Amino acid sequence: MSRYLMPVFILMIASMSIIGQQSSILGSVINENGEGIGFATVILKSAKDSVMVKADITDESGGYVFERLEKGNYFIESNLLGMIDYRSDAIALKETTSNHPPIVLKENAKLIEEVVVTAARAIIEVKSDRTIFNVQGTINSAGDNGLNLLRKAPGVLVDNNNNISVLGRSGVLIYVDGKRIPLRGDDLTIYLQNMTSEQIDKIDIITNPGSKYEAQGNAGIIDIRLKKDKNLGGNGSISGSYGHGRYGQGNLTANGNYRNKSFNTFGSLGYNKGIQWNKMVFLNYQNGLLLDATNLSTSDYHTINGRLGTDFYLSKKSTIGFLVSAQENKSEGKNDNFNYISAQSRPGIIDSVLIALNTSTSTRKQTTYNINYAYESGKNRLNIDLDFGKYRNIANNSQPNLYYNPAQTEVISKNINSYTTPVNIDIATAKLDYETELLGGSLGFGSKISNVITDNTFLFYNIINDEAIINNKRSNQFKYEEMVYAGYVNYARSLSAKWNMTAGLRVEKTDAKGDLTAFLPELEEEPVVFDYYSYFPSAGLTYQQSPEHLYSINYGRRINRPDYNILNPFREQISELSYSRGNKFLQPEIVNNLEIGYTLKYRYSFKLAYSLTSNQITRLIGPDDIDPRARFISWDNLATQKLYSFNVSAPFDVTKWWNAYMNLGVSYVNNQADYGNGAVVDVQAGSYNIYQQHTFTLPNKFKGEISGWYSGPGVWGGVFLYDDSYSLNLGLQRKFLQDKMNVRLSVGDITYQTGWSGYSVFNGLRSEGRGNWDSRRATISISYDFGNSNVKSRKRSTGIENESKRVGS
Numbered sequence: 001m002s003r004y005l006m007p008v009f010i011l012m013i014a015s016m017s018i019i020g021q022q023s024s025i026l027g028s029v030i031n032e033n034g035e036g037i038g039f040a041t042v043i044l045k046s047a048k049d050s051v052m053v054k055a056d057i058t059d060e061s062g063g064y065v066f067e068r069l070e071k072g073n074y075f076i077e078s079n080l081l082g083m084i085d086y087r088s089d090a091i092a093l094k095e096t097t098s099n100h101p102p103i104v105l106k107e108n109a110k111l112i113e114e115v116v117v118t119a120a121r122a123i124i125e126v127k128s129d130r131t132i133f134n135v136q137g138t139i140n141s142a143g144d145n146g147l148n149l150l151r152k153a154p155g156v157l158v159d160n161n162n163n164i165s166v167l168g169r170s171g172v173l174i175y176v177d178g179k180r181i182p183l184r185g186d187d188l189t190i191y192l193q194n195m196t197s198e199q200i201d202k203i204d205i206i207t208n209p210g211s212k213y214e215a216q217g218n219a220g221i222i223d224i225r226l227k228k229d230k231n232l233g234g235n236g237s238i239s240g241s242y243g244h245g246r247y248g249q250g251n252l253t254a255n256g257n258y259r260n261k262s263f264n265t266f267g268s269l270g271y272n273k274g275i276q277w278n279k280m281v282f283l284n285y286q287n288g289l290l291l292d293a294t295n296l297s298t299s300d301y302h303t304i305n306g307r308l309g310t311d312f313y314l315s316k317k318s319t320i321g322f323l324v325s326a327q328e329n330k331s332e333g334k335n336d337n338f339n340y341i342s343a344q345s346r347p348g349i350i351d352s353v354l355i356a357l358n359t360s361t362s363t364r365k366q367t368t369y370n371i372n373y374a375y376e377s378g379k380n381r382l383n384i385d386l387d388f389g390k391y392r393n394i395a396n397n398s399q400p401n402l403y404y405n406p407a408q409t410e411v412i413s414k415n416i417n418s419y420t421t422p423v424n425i426d427i428a429t430a431k432l433d434y435e436t437e438l439l440g441g442s443l444g445f446g447s448k449i450s451n452v453i454t455d456n457t458f459l460f461y462n463i464i465n466d467e468a469i470i471n472n473k474r475s476n477q478f479k480y481e482e483m484v485y486a487g488y489v490n491y492a493r494s495l496s497a498k499w500n501m502t503a504g505l506r507v508e509k510t511d512a513k514g515d516l517t518a519f520l521p522e523l524e525e526e527p528v529v530f531d532y533y534s535y536f537p538s539a540g541l542t543y544q545q546s547p548e549h550l551y552s553i554n555y556g557r558r559i560n561r562p563d564y565n566i567l568n569p570f571r572e573q574i575s576e577l578s579y580s581r582g583n584k585f586l587q588p589e590i591v592n593n594l595e596i597g598y599t600l601k602y603r604y605s606f607k608l609a610y611s612l613t614s615n616q617i618t619r620l621i622g623p624d625d626i627d628p629r630a631r632f633i634s635w636d637n638l639a640t641q642k643l644y645s646f647n648v649s650a651p652f653d654v655t656k657w658w659n660a661y662m663n664l665g666v667s668y669v670n671n672q673a674d675y676g677n678g679a680v681v682d683v684q685a686g687s688y689n690i691y692q693q694h695t696f697t698l699p700n701k702f703k704g705e706i707s708g709w710y711s712g713p714g715v716w717g718g719v720f721l722y723d724d725s726y727s728l729n730l731g732l733q734r735k736f737l738q739d740k741m742n743v744r745l746s747v748g749d750i751t752y753q754t755g756w757s758g759y760s761v762f763n764g765l766r767s768e769g770r771g772n773w774d775s776r777r778a779t780i781s782i783s784y785d786f787g788n789s790n791v792k793s794r795k796r797s798t799g800i801e802n803e804s805k806r807v808g809s
Contacts (some may be wrong), residue, residue: 023093023440024067026728027100029058029078036062036103040080047073047090052327052547055602068494069093078103095623097379097437130606131155131649133203137215143582145272146195146224152709153203154663154691155647156222162189163619163716164222167207167609167645168667168687171560171589171617172216177226177323179370180214180389182427184565189392190364194272196301198239198253198783199797207609208538208556208595211504212444218560218591218613226268226307227255234258235787243748245777247298249274267308270348275300280771286764287628290347292340295574301331309370317377321372333360337575341629349407356575362395379437391425400463401576415576416463419473424455425564441493444504448486454564472519474571478584480564482512482530490538498544506536508559514567514584528567528584534559552597555628562617563585566635580633587637589615616641618671618718620680622763631765638673638681638718640685657697665689671718679763685721687714705731705746713758726751727775742783749775 029040042064044054053074056064076088083105091100125132133153151158157165164172174181174188183191204223206213213221227237236256243249250273257266276299284291309323335358342350344383368389375382401415433446460474490504512530540554566582573579591613616638624630645667652660666688673681693707710726731746755772 021073022094023069023098025069025074025091025093025098025100026063026065027076027103028062029064029080029103029105030062032104032106034382037080037083038062040083040105042103043077043785044069044074045077047075055547068492068500070494070497076100076103078105078487080105083107103748124494125645129426130142130204130206131787133205135197135200135202145197146192146200147189149197149200149203150222151193152691152707153205153222154649155207155665157689157711163597164219166205166219166222167607167647168643168669169219169591169593169611169645171591173214173217173221175221175223178223179368182389182425182563183391184563187391187423187565190331191327191366193276194301194305194327195224196241196251196253196270196272198241198251198781199226199255199270201225207607208554208593209558210502210540210556211490211506211536211538212446214448214450214486215482215506215508215534215557215559216484216561218436218558218589218593218611219557233260233787235785237783237785239781239783241779241781243777243779245774246277247275247514247774249276249777261313263310263312265308265310267306269306270367271302271304273302277774278771279773280769282767282769284631284768285344285766286623286631288344289629290342290344291577291629291631293336294338295578297333297335299331299333301329303327303329316376318373320373321369321371323372325366327364327366329362329364331360331362333362334358335360335574337578339575339577352412353404353406353408354401354577355404355408356399356401358397358399358574360395360397362393365392366390370715370800381433381435383431383433385429385431387427387429387431389425389427391423391427393421393423393425395416395421397421399573399575415504417576418461418463418468420457420459420461421572422457422568426453427451438491439493441491443489444489445489448484450482450484450486452482456564456568456570470519473523475519476523476570477517478514478564478568478570479517480512480514480567482510482561484511485509500544502538502540504538506538508534508536510534510561510588512561516584526698530561530588534590548601550597550599552595552599552770554593554595554597556593558591558593559588560591561588562635564633566617566634577630578629578632579630583635586617586635587588587615589617589637592672603651607647607648609643609645609647611643611645613641613643614639616671616718618681618720619716619720620681620762621720621760621765621767623765630768636673636675636718638671640670640672642670644668652696659695661693663691667714671715673718675763677763679707681718681762683715683719683721685713685715688712701734703730703733705733707731716758719762720758720760722756725753725756727754737784740785742781742785744781745779745783746775747778750779752776 025044029037029042030185031037038058038061040058042056042058043052044066045052054066056066058064071093074091074093076091078086084686085103086103089710091098125134131154135149143384146161147158150156150164155167155391163170166172181188182189202225204225206221206223209221236254238254240252241250251270253268255268257264278297280295282293284293305327307323307325309321311319311321313319337356337358339354340350341352341354367390371386373384398418401417403412403414404410405412427450429448429450431446431448433444435442435444454477456477460471461468462471486506486508488504488506490502492502494500508533510530513527515527516525518524536557538556540552543551545551567584567586568582569583569584571579591611593609593611595609615633618638619633620636621631621633624632645665649665651654651661668686671681671683689709689711691709693705697705698704708726708728713722715721727749728751729746729748731744733742735742752775755770756776757770759766759768
């Protein structure tokens with residue numbers, strides 16, 4: 001591997017040696033008791049003319065940073081309503097990194113007697129490399145799960161099959177606390193649905209990750225950050241919520257931590273229980289037949305999850321820690337499928353009816369372990385992460401396929417089946433990141449090794465005279481093993497007072513093997529083997545025209561490797577006329593992303609993006625080759641996909657008591673593929689979506705919220721053209737007991753318009769469908785915080801709620 005990476009290091013370092021110097025200032029804001037103050041405004045100004053150079057808002061622990069500064073003379077101002085304003089002495093910035101002494105803000109006694117202020121985080125924060133959706137900043141997040149929260153996040157779209165896309169691009173990676181979740185498909189959906197909003201602090205959306213991040217994932221990364229208190233002493237919270245729509249869902253969550261100067265121990269425990277409901281209706285025109293299909297599904301589930309970790313502060317420069325997380329989900333499902341079969345020439349005359357009343361039970365267990373080490377000394381920063389995860393899933397399904405006469409009074413024929421699908425996944429990774437200062441800039445490099453082993457067994461049974469007889473023709477085992485070796489180098493620095501650049505290169509070698517073992521020797525197939533190198537350059541340039549105007553352009557190349565869930569050729573069916581299967585011959589897709597951005601006044605963000613993808617992995621709906629009545633969902637590679645998108649993010653204050661946030665996304669996609677024999681994909685579609693949230697400060701300490709989204713027509717996968725849909729949500733909040741108890745009431749999707757509808761035409765099958773789920777519900781959520789708090793309760797808004805946080809440029 002080194003012989004491939006060494007020229008990269010030499011080239012990167014040599015090419016930067018002619019560029020000038022840059023510096024940074026690090027510091028914190030504290031109160032008179034030495035506790036960090038979150039959400040204070042910190043401004044860096046030029047000592048020469050008092051012109052603002054940079055602005056920042058402190059994080060929850062009071063920290064701030066100004067990066068990519070020219071050497072010179074500056075001073076710092078800091079303020080927070082209810083505190084005395086601070087102004088530093090002149091700072092002569094000569095070193096590449098300057099640690100400014102802690103800023104101590106003192107209470108303004110006269111002002112405190114008259115005014116009490118509550119500091120709150122912005123709903124949306126726009127940074128140079130990511131957009132942050134602060135879950136705790138919205139009332140209507142009460143009682144929601146992780147998947148539904150993503151529907152509300154800016155630039156994120158969740159389709160009818162719960163596939164997640166960002167800026168119109170599919171292939172997004174899901175992280176939790178910086179760790180990749182290796183699940184896909186239904187496994188990922190269930191995992192996200194069992195995460196509650198009470199456990200989630202914020203969601204980072206990184207649309208164009210740099211070379212430090214693994215190249216997997218065409219649409220970038222969504223990193224779900226869980227709550228973790230940073231205050232000294234013992235702190236924690238307990239919360240619970242219950243919501244009711246068609247069925248009820250509830251959860252209980254407890255979080256806690258203890259921190260002192262030597263270590264920090266933290267943990268959480270959660271329990272969820274409820275019933276999920278879904279309905280889909282399809283009209284399928286194929287081979288001269290019309291099939292009117294209805295599918296009703298319910299899932300009665302309960303989940304327990306927890307995590308426990310400790311960070312040990314070995315010295316002021318080094319920390320070592322561990323984290324263990326676990327989740328167990330059990331569910332019992334019913335899936336009632338009805339198919340009314342007729343000739344297209346006689347649509348009102350039913351020939352026969354297929355009814356499949358499916359039942360299922362499933363258990364999903366997940367355990368992950370992490371050991372990490374961090375070292376920071378002046379210019380040098382080192383991080384080492386070792387991770388191991390075990391995922392054990394098993395599902396048992398019973399499916400009686402009964403064909404009735406048109407009046408449904410007589411069974412014409414029947415085919416009763418059952419199948420069991422155990423899935424074992426083991427994933428191990430080792431990662432090293434090192435960062436230092438070089439030639440006035442920041443040089444980072446590192447490596448990562450990951451190993452993923454999935455073992456999937458599909459046991460299919462025919463039920464004859466109430467006896468289960470294994471069908472060796474339909475049963476098999478699919479084992480997929482993947483090794484990825486990666487190394488990267490990245491460099492960032494200032495070119496001048498207004499220009500900054502980043503450049504990086506990541507090299508990955510993939511060794512993978514998919515081995516399908518049939519239960520009959522005559523069905524045995526050769527394994528599919530992948531062995532290739534991939535190179536992923538990335539680059540970015542920013543121009544700070546003035547303190548309120550920032551322009552940027554970013555380029556990145558990424559890959560999306562097919563995973564076990566869509567490579568696995570098992571035939572999973574909701575009836576014998578409707579099924580899905582994977583494709584073990586899928587090729588990895590490669591995307592080139594280009595983004596142009598503009599940020600106004602640190603809060604209004606505009607982004608224009610273009611993506612060109614080759615071998616786009618897409619979901620297709622087509623007719624079965626053998627049974628003229630059957631249709632199936634499969635995965636295949638498109639030749640190309642071109643995607644154009646534009647996104648606007650804008651928080652603003654209507655009045656002192658009315659704050660608002662709006663996000664607008666527009667996209668246009670062009671899908672092209674020719675599979676021969678008339679199976680052609682030639683789809684062009686434009687789409688748009690709008691998300692708005694309005695928060696009102698009401699009398700008697702109440703806060704109200706109105707939020708909603710509208711999604712215009714567009715395309716899912718390769719060929720499914722969907723219609724518009726929308727949602728409207730209402731929320732009310734009040735805090736009690738010195739703001740330690742938070743009570744939230746919300747009503748989601750009050751117009752019940754979040755459902756979907758649309759059609760697809762592919763390879764002789766026209767499929768028209770619609771569906772909805774239990775989205776309209778009323779929810780009450782109560783949480784109580786206990787222990788120390790570093791943000792004191794003060795009245796009146798500081799105006800920070802809608803201030804887009806920005807670190808450096």
